[in-house]
Amino acid sequence: MALIVQKYGGTSVGSTERIRNVAKRIARFRREGHKLVIVVSAMTGETNRLIGLAKEIQANPDPRELDVVVSTGEQVTIGLLAMALKEEGVNARSYTGGQVRILTDSAFTKARILNxxxxxxxxxxxxxxxxxxxxxxxxDEEGNITTLGRGGSDTTGVALAAALCADECQIYTDVDGVYTTDPRVVPEARKLDKITFEEMLEMASLGSKVLQIRSVEFAGKYKVKLRVLxxxxxxxxxxLITVEEDISMEQPIISGIAFSRDEAKLTVLGVPDRPGIxxxxxxxxxxxxxxxxxxxxxVGRDGTTDFSFTVNRPEFEKAKAVLEKVKEHxxxxxxxxxxxxxxxxxxGVGMRSHPGVASKMFRVLAEEGINILMISTSxxxxxxxxxxxxxxxAVRILHKAFDLDQID
Known part of the structure; x- marks a missing residue:
């Protein structure tokens, strides 16, 4: 009898009909004898609706009170799913994060799980x-409701799987796995049967929306067997997201092309070129x-330098306001x-043993007249x-250049 943690995203529980379908799936697993812990998100669009309500009241909602508001979306879903399971003849009990004591820090809207x-x-x-x-x-320690940030239900699922020493954590979403890139951009993208935690961590941090980055960090740290379905x-x-590289076959050089649209760049011009700046x-x-x-x-010149960095686009104005104060200081x-x-x-972990990946990437982009503004490597x-x-x-030409759209 396996202990399985299953997480269902907002699209999976986006209507009462879909909640009933999820309940039928869970009931089948239960009849097979598995012990099941189910983590659910709010119904599709509900979190945005609740944030919109908060902003109608307060242009920049108080973070503590915003968490009180947006956390109710998941509370609705857990109750409805418990009812649906009872209709299927399955004993079920729902809990909020506070009721099962998922203890976090007090960073409202971006809290981290502590225990x-x-x-x-x-x-x-x-x-x-x-x-x-x-x-x-x-x-948090004071009993305040906290939320984990967008995609935080993935993190809840993996953290519960780690705490319970579950046999597997299954993330159910609207895609059937992790692809070499977004199939909406490159129709030739292929589903990967396996990917390492290391690669998935990079993909998540670089814009892949399949899993939240903190959930991958948790899974890798606690060796949670993680599957996207x-x-x-x-x-x-x-x-399947695994700890070890697949040594039974030649590892492809590149596993995927990730991208992020939500980027913004800030530059501080004329910065004094001195230690500690x-x-x-x-x-x-x-x-x-x-x-x-x-x-x-x-490189500094005339005693000054320029300092640039990127942030998430939604945080651009906040970051710029901070820099305006720093500029004066x-x-x-x-x-x-x-x-x-x-x-x-x-x-791709394969680039460790294959030199020339960077030069190939830069050449392919140059041939299409695409100018590179910043570069970062690991x-x-x-x-x-x-x-x-x-x-x-850029995504299409790189996907093709690294043979990701070839059929094995």
Whole structure:
């Protein structure tokens, strides 16, 4: 008898009919004898609706109160799914994140899970219950409701699987696995049977929307067996995300092309070229709870330099406001920004043993007249920032150049 944690995303539970279909799937697993913990998101569009309501009241909603509002979306889903399972003759019990004591820090709207008290869940499982837990949420030490940020239900699912030592964590979504790139951009994209945690972590951080990055981090850290499946298909093995590289066959050089449209670049011009200046710029950005990605500091001239970095586009205005204050403090000349950029990345553990990946990527883009604005590399990925108007062209030509659309 396996203990399985299943997570169903917003599209999977987007209507009462779909909730009934999910209940039928769960009932089949239960009849096979498995112990089941189910994590669900809010119904499609519900979180956006709730955020919209909050913004009608307060232009910049108070983070604590916003978490109180948006957490109700998942509370609706868990109750409806428990009812649907009872209609299928399955004993089920629903819990909010606070009720099962998913303890988080107090970073409202972006909280991180600190601990999970699994005793109540294990007791229910021993009684034959299917346990349904609201994703995306928890409580801090003071009992305040917190949320984990967009896609946080993935993290809830994987964290529960780790805490419960589950045999497998299955992420059900509207796609049937992880693809070499977004099939909506490249119809020739192929589904991957397996991908390493390392590659999936890069893909998630670089714009792949299949899994939230923190859920992959959790899975890799605690060795949770993770599988991505479609909630709209009865058959299929999905994509298995593994700890080890597949040594039974030659590893392809590149596993996928990831991209992100939600990018923006900020540049501080005329920065005094002295030790500690990077900290003086990025320290206040970190204090404002803003994530920074690529960073470039140009070679100093005449005692000054230019300092550029990228942020998520929705956080552009907030980051720019912080930099305007920093500019005055450090004596820089000007802060400028660009919201018409995107990031395209080639990811693959195979590039460790294959030199020349970067030069090939740059050559292919140059042949199409695509100018590279910023470059970032790691052991298994190369990312470039380019003008957003070239995004789909860049993804298509790189996907083809690295033989990702060939049929095995």
């Amino acid at each position: 999970i008290d699994e005793k109540k869940i294990l007791a229910d499982l021993d009684e034959g219950q299917v346990v349904i837990v609201a994703g995306f949420q928890g409580v 479609s909630s709209f298909q009865e058959e299929g093995e999905g994509t 990077a900290y003086q710029i990025l320290g206040p950005i970190a204090d404002a709870n803003l994530d920074v990605d690529m960073i470039i500091q140009n 450090i004596g820089a000349r000007e802060v400028i920004g660009d919201r018409s950029i995107c990031k395209v990345s080639a990811v 052991e298994i990925k190369i990312s470039v920032v380019i003008n957003e108007k070239y995004l789909e062209l």
